[in-house]
Amino acid sequence: MRSTLIERFDVADDRVKQIVADTIKDADDGELYIESSESEALMFDNGRLKTANYSTDEGFGLRAVAGEATGYAHSSELSEASLLRASDAVSAVKSGYSGTLADAPPRTNRHLYSDENPIGSPSFEAKAKLLQEIDAHLRAADPRVRQVSASLASSWQHVEILRADGQSVRDIRPLVRMSVSVVVGDGDRQETGSYGMGGRKGFGEFVADESWKHAASEALRQALVNLEAVPAPAGTFDIVLSNGWPGVMLHEAVGHGLEGDFNRKKTSAFAGLMGQQVAAKGVTVVDDGTISERRGSLTVDDEGTPTNRTVLIEDGKLVGYMQDRQNARLMGMAATGNGRREGYAHQPMPRMTNTYMTSGDKDPAEIIASVKNGIYAVSFGGGQVDITSGKFVFGCTEAYMIENGKVTQPIKGAMLIGNGPDAMHRVSMIGNDMKLDNGIGMCGKAGQGVPVGVGQPHLRMDQMTVGGTRV
Numbered sequence: 001m002r003s004t005l006i007e008r009f010d011v012a013d014d015r016v017k018q019i020v021a022d023t024i025k026d027a028d029d030g031e032l033y034i035e036s037s038e039s040e041a042l043m044f045d046n047g048r049l050k051t052a053n054y055s056t057d058e059g060f061g062l063r064a065v066a067g068e069a070t071g072y073a074h075s076s077e078l079s080e081a082s083l084l085r086a087s088d089a090v091s092a093v094k095s096g097y098s099g100t101l102a103d104a105p106p107r108t109n110r111h112l113y114s115d116e117n118p119i120g121s122p123s124f125e126a127k128a129k130l131l132q133e134i135d136a137h138l139r140a141a142d143p144r145v146r147q148v149s150a151s152l153a154s155s156w157q158h159v160e161i162l163r164a165d166g167q168s169v170r171d172i173r174p175l176v177r178m179s180v181s182v183v184v185g186d187g188d189r190q191e192t193g194s195y196g197m198g199g200r201k202g203f204g205e206f207v208a209d210e211s212w213k214h215a216a217s218e219a220l221r222q223a224l225v226n227l228e229a230v231p232a233p234a235g236t237f238d239i240v241l242s243n244g245w246p247g248v249m250l251h252e253a254v255g256h257g258l259e260g261d262f263n264r265k266k267t268s269a270f271a272g273l274m275g276q277q278v279a280a281k282g283v284t285v286v287d288d289g290t291i292s293e294r295r296g297s298l299t300v301d302d303e304g305t306p307t308n309r310t311v312l313i314e315d316g317k318l319v320g321y322m323q324d325r326q327n328a329r330l331m332g333m334a335a336t337g338n339g340r341r342e343g344y345a346h347q348p349m350p351r352m353t354n355t356y357m358t359s360g361d362k363d364p365a366e367i368i369a370s371v372k373n374g375i376y377a378v379s380f381g382g383g384q385v386d387i388t389s390g391k392f393v394f395g396c397t398e399a400y401m402i403e404n405g406k407v408t409q410p411i412k413g414a415m416l417i418g419n420g421p422d423a424m425h426r427v428s429m430i431g432n433d434m435k436l437d438n439g440i441g442m443c444g445k446a447g448q449g450v451p452v453g454v455g456q457p458h459l460r461m462d463q464m465t466v467g468g469t470r471v
Contacts, residue, residue, distance in 0.1 A: 005034040005160040024164035028099040030064040044131035105305040113200035147183035169304040193223030196440035232414035232468030238374035247454035253420035259350040260327035269390035279424030285313040289353030296354040296453035307337035342448040354453030360430025369405035390420035415467035431458030
């Protein structure tokens with residue numbers, strides 16, 4: 001691979017830079033985003049290798065920003081002709097407009113992950129053999145196992161961001177994920193369990209025996225717990241959320257509402273509340289894209305801005321938003337390194353990286369012991385959130401009753417129902433055990449998906465609505 005992606009165009013670098021400069025001239029901002037990527041995915045399902053995909057892609061996206069308007073064009077052809085056609089289309093946004101070009105993002109020399117391409121190591125054959133071994137291991141572990149699905153996915157993305165002044169920023173981003181899902185059965189009843197892990201690194205630690213066996217045993221454990229579960233009750237309960245992955249509720253119910261575009265357009269339930277108490281005292285929420293090798297981390301975002309540790313809620317007060325460059329400028333705020341895009345065919349927008357609640361001072365056992373009649377939610381599956389109202393619904397994939405301060409019967413079908421801002425005021429105890437998820441998060445917004453991280457400590461939330469089938 002040549003050292004820069006600009007060199008992949010069929011004309012001299014200076015010609016590419018001149019076209020970009022001419023396109024963005026008189027605009028407020030803009031860039032040429034160039035991407036080259038590889039991806040691979042293998043899935044072993046029901047005793048056989050079901051899918052094995054490998055793909056490569058490259059292309060560019062050219063953008064000019066004029067006030068609230070954006071001109072954007074993209075192509076998978078790295079040529080002068082396609083760049084000129086894109087420039088013609090993008091330049092239309094500047095018609096009659098004369099702006100002042102924003103300063104370039106600050107530079108950074110940090111490296112949050114290696115340049116290693118995870119696709120070639122282990123080999124395809126070794127990966128397929130490992131998935132088969134996971135399947136055999138689980139089937140031998142318990143006679144109630146009826147189906148096993150195991151997958152390995154990896155990608156390697158090389159991006160370069162060129163600005164009107166000729167400054168360029170490059171980043172090489174590895175990403176891997178391992179997932180295991182198990183179906184167990186007893187008579188006519190069947191239940192599932194799953195476990196996943198990953199990050200911006202190679203496969204090394206994940207394919208080690210102790211690592212994949214832990215993933216397999218956790219998926220089986222959850223499935224067997226659900227096989228013994230009784231229908232969840234419906235009503236109002238005190239809720240204890242486990243640490244780690246349950247932070248996905250925070251991500252959805254609160255995180256999206258703190259992205260800059262929703263607040264600039266006043267379509268967020270948090271719009272206009274800067275400096276106000278939006279959560280219980282003790283609640284501090286952070287978005288941090290600077291954590292080494294985490295799934296949601298980036299050395300620079302997709303506009304070239306170095307990522308940050310951005311405090312969003314501090315001791316219950318709203319103190320910050322996640323910003324890309326356009327929304328930050330229009331709101332008179334600083335860009336926070338949260339301008340993200342799925343790929344070259346997409347425009348950047350404010351997106352989360354690794355979003356979590358920081359630790360409090362309570363022992364998790366103390367939190368559980370404080371609940372007389374409630375529910376302990378250990379893991380969540382799918383959920384739905386309305387950004388404008390803040391209303392959410394989340395399904396629990398592993399949950400238990402709490403009776404007189406003790407965790408008792410597992411339950412199934414529990415749905416946690418609430419409103420993001422209201423739910424944050426219901427936090428009454430915060431554990432001292434903040435943990436990030438295992439590296440499996442994916443976030444969707446406006447049709448774009450990007451990898452993210454979530455996390456939190458154990459939490460007690462008072463008098464939350466639970467949907468269930470047992471009254």
